[in-house]
Amino acid sequence: MMKETQQTRVVLAADLLYEVKRLSDRGARMIQLGCTQDGEVFELNYSFDIDGGFENIRVCTNGNEVIPSVSNIYLCSFIYENEIHDLYGITFEGIAVDYKGTLIKTAKLHPFRMDPTEMKKTVKGKGKLQAKTLKEEVPSESVPEQTADQEIQTDATGEVFKAVESIEGRGNIETVEKEEDREDKKEAE
Amino acid sequence: MGKRIVVPFGPQHPVLPEPIHLDLVLEDERVIEAIPSIGYIHRGLESLVTKRDYKNYVFVAERICGICSFIHSSGYCQGIEAVMEIDVPLRAQYLRVFWSELSRMHSHLLWLGCYADSFGFENLFMNAWRIRESVLDIMEETSGGRVIQGSCKVGGVRRDVSNTRLREIVRSLETIETQITELTEVFLNDSTVMHRTKGVGVLSESDAWKLGAAGPTLRGSGIKSDIRTTGYGAYEFLKMKPVVHHGGDCYARCMVRADELHSSIDLIRQVSDQIPDTEIEVKVTGGPNGEYFSRVEQPRGEAVHYVKGDGSKNLVRHRVRTPTCANIPPLLTMLAGCDLSDVPVIVLSIDPCISCTER
Numbered sequence: 001m002m003k004e005t006q007q008t009r010v011v012l013a014a015d016l017l018y019e020v021k022r023l024s025d026r027g028a029r030m031i032q033l034g035c036t037q038d039g040e041v042f043e044l045n046y047s048f049d050i051d052g053g054f055e056n057i058r059v060c061t062n063g064n065e066v067i068p069s070v071s072n073i074y075l076c077s078f079i080y081e082n083e084i085h086d087l088y089g090i091t092f093e094g095i096a097v098d099y100k101g102t103l104i105k106t107a108k109l110h111p112f113r114m115d116p117t118e119m120k121k122t123v124k125g126k127g128k129l130q131a132k133t134l135k136e137e138v139p140s141e142s143v144p145e146q147t148a149d150q151e152i153q154t155d156a157t158g159e160v161f162k163a164v165e166s167i168e169g170r171g172n173i174e175t176v177e178k179e180e181d182r183e184d185k186k187e188a189e
Numbered sequence: 190m191g192k193r194i195v196v197p198f199g200p201q202h203p204v205l206p207e208p209i210h211l212d213l214v215l216e217d218e219r220v221i222e223a224i225p226s227i228g229y230i231h232r233g234l235e236s237l238v239t240k241r242d243y244k245n246y247v248f249v250a251e252r253i254c255g256i257c258s259f260i261h262s263s264g265y266c267q268g269i270e271a272v273m274e275i276d277v278p279l280r281a282q283y284l285r286v287f288w289s290e291l292s293r294m295h296s297h298l299l300w301l302g303c304y305a306d307s308f309g310f311e312n313l314f315m316n317a318w319r320i321r322e323s324v325l326d327i328m329e330e331t332s333g334g335r336v337i338q339g340s341c342k343v344g345g346v347r348r349d350v351s352n353t354r355l356r357e358i359v360r361s362l363e364t365i366e367t368q369i370t371e372l373t374e375v376f377l378n379d380s381t382v383m384h385r386t387k388g389v390g391v392l393s394e395s396d397a398w399k400l401g402a403a404g405p406t407l408r409g410s411g412i413k414s415d416i417r418t419t420g421y422g423a424y425e426f427l428k429m430k431p432v433v434h435h436g437g438d439c440y441a442r443c444m445v446r447a448d449e450l451h452s453s454i455d456l457i458r459q460v461s462d463q464i465p466d467t468e469i470e471v472k473v474t475g476g477p478n479g480e481y482f483s484r485v486e487q488p489r490g491e492a493v494h495y496v497k498g499d500g501s502k503n504l505v506r507h508r509v510r511t512p513t514c515a516n517i518p519p520l521l522t523m524l525a526g527c528d529l530s531d532v533p534v535i536v537l538s539i540d541p542c543i544s545c546t547e548r
Contacts, residue, residue: 003271004271004482004484006481029401031484031493032510034495034508034510037506038505038506052418052419054482054484075399075518076399076400077401079517080510086228099226104227104231105226105229
């Protein structure tokens with residue numbers, strides 16, 4: 001199988017604009033900007049296509065640092081920067097078209113931003129245990145009032161949705177477990 | 190200067206197959222600005238990757254979209270296979286191209302139907318979907334599923350299609366090709382259709398580049414960019430040229446898709462002629478450790494599946510950048526300055542897939 005050669009360079013947030021400008025001058029096309037949370041580190045991947053080749057620039061941040069927007073070099077990046085802001089809560093400075101948190105409507109603020117300790121549990125695949133943990137940890141006062149529509153959106157956060165279901169008496173953890181077991185059985189079949 | 194008003198367009202609108210909301214700032218009947226908001230059908234599929242075995246997750250990846258489902262699963266598998274350095278048997282790679290091109294055909298025919306519906310040509314809509322049924326029948330017969338096939342897996346494919354059957358399918362595609370030619374003739378030459386699409390929603394070549402457009406939206410603006418030409422999978426062994434038109438309007442985007450229907454049939458013919466007799470899968474053990482950006486050409490354009498694993502059965506991250514997400518900034522540019530009555534046609538012209546965009 002032909003495997004594409006992919007270069008990833010880690011750069012500092014302070015050098016980001018310089019590096020992106022250099023790629024722009026070389027005629028690179030911006031493919032995407034994505035975010036990955038790895039524990040306490042948020043990796044921002046800026047991917048480019050240069051004459052069919054793939055090049056990636058990575059900025060690692062703690063999530064609270066303000067990242068310069070590259071939308072003045074690549075205008076298309078504004079959609080990704082707004083998306084990352086809404087889902088992860090990372091702030092970009094100087095976005096050409098800034099929707100100020102209204103691009104993606106979510107019931108929970110920054111739903112993809114996870115507590116690093118909780119994240120480790122998830123990675124180990126302890127979905128059921130995590131749901132129980134969250135049930136204990138999420139205080140009932142902090143649960144926002146939700147409509148049926150919002151529930152679907154909250155589902156994006158996985159366990160929080162299940163915990164909220166349990167607290168509000170519209171389901172319980174056992175039900176969730178049974179459903180998961182059924183899914184597992186189906187998959188095994 | 191007329192009075193400015195804001196007209197909400199969507200999330201529920203007859204012309205929208207899936208929910209996206211646009212706040213249209215109007216001055217009289219002219220759109221000054223369009224402000225998008227999404228998040229109505231976010232399903233958190235990317236999040237599931239941390240809880241599902243990476244091999245079983247193929248079924249989830251396939252459900253990212255109900256139209257280009259197969260290409261999502263093959264894009265995901267390609268990413269995992271690159272990380273694990275798995276040599277996928279050639280026959281499996283050819284079969285992936287076969288199903289991918291059938292997916293492209295059914296997606297484009299679905300789009301042609303929806304597009305006709307957007308300017309009120311219902312008969313044309315029904316005709317496009319009638320032809321699409323024949324393509325879906327082939328998919329059902331060869332994979333067991335009309336839209337969700339479940340035939341792709343890490344390390345190859347689950348089902349084989351005999352060489353004899355492939356040749357029969359190619360013969361049946363000749364009839365479908367004739368029907369497609371008749372259908373696209375109306376889209377490209379009928380005066381009422383041209384009146385609604387020519388010179389509407391123009392995206393210049395420089396804007397398409399600057400705004401990061403993808404797929405037929407990019408190629409309709411004269412930029413020759415098709416990830417299949419990079420030679421992923423069996424495309425490495427097949428001859429194809431990206432379909433490019435230069436108008437930059439809705440009509441040019443329609444022409445790109447109409448021509449791509451023929452190029453897909455041609456690719457299936459080449460698959461039938463060249464497919465080697467090898468195994469269709471290899472055994473995969475262990476877990477992926479590393480990362481890869483897997484790029485595939487979907488009916489709507491380039492999709493990127495980023496996979497990152499730590500050696501365990503669950504991936505750390507799976508992020509999908511879909512073509513519709515890339516086409517939102519160009520769409521906003523196309524809408525600025527258009528008439529309100531052209532908004533449905535322009536929105537449809539990028540072939541929006543919001544399920545993909547939100548995952």
